Amino acid sequence: MIKLFQYLRPYRWSIALVLLLIFLQSLSDLYLPTLMADIVNQGIVSGDVSHIWRIGGLMLLVTALSGGFSVYASYHSSKISAGFGRIVRGKTFAQVEDFSLQEFDKLGTASLITRTTNDITQVQQVLLMMMRMMVSAPMMCIGGIIMAFSKDPKLSLVIVCVVPILALTIFLIARKGMPLFKSIQFKIDKLNLVLRENLTGVRVIRAFNRTEHEKKRFDAANLDLTETAVKVNKIMAAMMPMMMLIMNLTSIAIIWFGGHRISTGDMQVGDLMAFLQYAMQIMFSLIMVSMMFVMVPRASASAARINEVLDTVPVITDRDTARTTAQRGGHVVFDRVTFSYPGAEKPAVSDISFEAKIGEITAIIGGTGSGKTTLANLITRFYDIDGGRITVDGIDVRDMTQEALRSKIGFVPQKAVLFTGTIRENIAYGKEDAAEEQIRHAAEIAQAASFIAEKPEGYDAVISQGGANLSGGQKQRLSIARALVRKPDIYVFDDSFSALDYKTDANLRAALARETTDATVIIVAQRVSTIKNADRIIVMEEGAIAGIGNHEQLMETSKVYREIVSSQLAEEEIA
Structure with a gap:
């Protein structure tokens, strides 16, 4: 989490102001019990009313100052945490924008959404608490101990005995809850994934009457998250009763032993009242620390997930010598190209060689999983190839910036x-x-x-x-x-005509032919009718080229192409 705090640099002066305001507030709060002791010892006991009014007025002034410091500290700390969240969200979004499809496949869309929203919010909330509590709690604790010792060193032994017990209780409870807080964020990821699939696939779910099945999936993920949250909250809920029990026992001990010291004349009543308040301030400061223990583990897990995104180096990057501008043209050449998806047992495409010329239509056809869409993704450099070269106008696509390459391409995705x-x-x-x-x-x-x-x-x-x-x-x-x-210079249509009726398909192709005479057109298609009149047809089978030529040539030379044509013609005739 500390690594993320580098994004607080624009607010360093505001943070210094918050720390100063909290310091002044803490001093004010620590001074009040001493003033109260003075009223009791010098005013009430001796019946000096003017002293009571004078010191009482001073107490009101100190309280007002303390309230003012608190309000301004809260205002500035809220601005800092909100600004920090904005910066980190912006950095995370910008980083994700530079990811290749490989990084999206690895991290997952649902997880990236959770990290950019919920995880950053968790860190932002903890930052707000840290600026308020992590500074004031130690000051109140140390200052309270010093002031308590100044009132009665012997009675302070009660605090010396109680503080380790309180700290040990907080530690034991927090240690048990920390692993559960870390797992909550991963369970939120799972819930988001199920919810996202349910919302985006609502038509399919209803069409297949799978609403109840999806409800069960969501309920399972929701119940898993709820059970973990309930379990961790039960553990943390035990902290407050334990704190209150220890605080009340401490109060009883202070009053008991303080009463004896008053009866022997070693201590005044006002000092006992002040001592009791200092003891409560010390206890409450430790409770504030315990509240941080509740949130810090979860925020640490969130910060680790955010850092994972920010530290992920995209596989596809621009070379230092890459061309930032592209010349006009669009001649595409695949030269013995091989590519494998991460973790795949065999290449998605292997030893692919062909060219797509300016003013011509190059079509790619083949069965499902033959590598058609993979070739379209490689042209746009959504993935980097393992072997061979892909050139545009004689320049390797890896020697061009991604912006320069994609500015030449008009891409229409499959979906x-x-x-x-x-x-x-x-x-x-x-x-x-x-x-x-x-x-x-x-x-x-x-x-x-x-x-x-x-x-x-x-x-x-x-x-x-x-x-x-x-x-x-x-x-x-x-x-x-x-x-x-x-x-653009290059049009890439990745099965972009599949939802069109035959008449619209034919009209569109005729209009495209007139519009794209000076561009390279690459069409990935399932229907033979869409690519029948292409200048060059590439037939794919199991990641390799099974034939190249126009329709007439392939009907004579490619068995795979003839099978595709015959199967589709038969379907059209039956229809």
């Missing part, structure tokens, strides 16, 4: 992803400064203009989260329009 906002904003996502005419032109080419025109708000129609208020085909067409509006 259409839309963002909350208007249709116009989603299309313009591909090009921030896109003019209205460019947005409308991209929508027309993508065959999206017709359904947009049917909406009362037109291009200002709001898209709900994940595009839930659009059909699959509509989402795909908007995703295609988003890629078209940026006028």
Whole structure:
């Protein structure tokens, strides 16, 4: 957790001010019992009313000052902790933005969400308590002991005996609760994962009548978290009764032994009252420390998880000599490319060699798991290859910055992803400064203009989260329009026509052919009809190339391609 505190540097003067205010507050609180003892000893016992009014007024002034110090300290410490949380969240988000897909696969989306929200909140809350309690508690404890000794050294032996017992009690309870606090964050991850899957897959769940099954999954994860939280809270709940028992026994002992010392004339009544208050201040300061023991272990676990994100070095990084700008063009070459997913037993693709030329359509087809989408991800450098080279206009993609490479590519993913906002904003996502005419032109080419025109708000129609208020085909067409509006050198369509009917598919391909004459087009597809007229078709089978050529050539030379064509034609004829 200490490692995260480096992000407190912008607030170092504010922290110094908080520490000063808490120091002054602690001094004020420690001075009050002495003033009270003075009122009793010099005013009440001797009947000096003027002394009572004078010292009483001073006590009110000291109390007001203490309250003022406390308010200002709370205000500034709240600002510091909130600012710290903002900085760490920003750093974490920026780090995650630089992650490759490999880091997302390793850490998990649900876990990253928890770390960016709940974990940072835990550390933020502990920071707030630390600035208030971790400073004031030791000062009150040490100051209380000093003041108690100044009132009566012999009676202070009661405190000397009690403090170790109190500290040992706190230690034993906290030691038992710490491992449970650490496990709570991991159980929150699991709960978030189940909840996220339930919300994103609600249509599938209802379609298959699996609502009760999902309720049981959620209940199991929720119960696991609840049982752990209840268990740890039971342990920590034992702390307060133990503290109060020890405090009350201490009060009884002080009054008992103090009464004897008053009767023998070794101590005054006011001093006993002040001593009792100092003893309570010492006890409460230890209770404040015990409260920190409740939160620090959980925050430490959260801080470790945050640091894991911040310390994760992305596998894919830009070389120091990487080109920051890319020349116009789009000639893509795969030269004996091999790639394996982390932990996989065998390569996803191996010894892949082909080229995609400017002004041509290069199609990739094959069965499920043959490596089609992997090739699309390698072109955009979502993963780095294990062997071989991928070049764009003769330059290895690893010798270009990721920004320069991806600025040349218009990518349409296999699963259409839309963002909350208007249709116009989603299309313009591909090009921030896109003019209205460019947005409308991209929508027309993508065959999206017709359904947009049917909406009362037109291009200002709001898209709900994940595009839930659009059909699959509509989402795909908007995703295609988003890629078209940026006028890239390379278009990569990863099975982006699967939700379109045959007529829309045909119209879209015809419009694309006219629009992309000066660009390289790479289409990953399942349907033969989508890629039948491509200039070059690459047939994939089990991660290797099973044939390259146009439709007619492959029908003669590739058994795999003929099987794909015959199976799909048979399905179309039956339909």
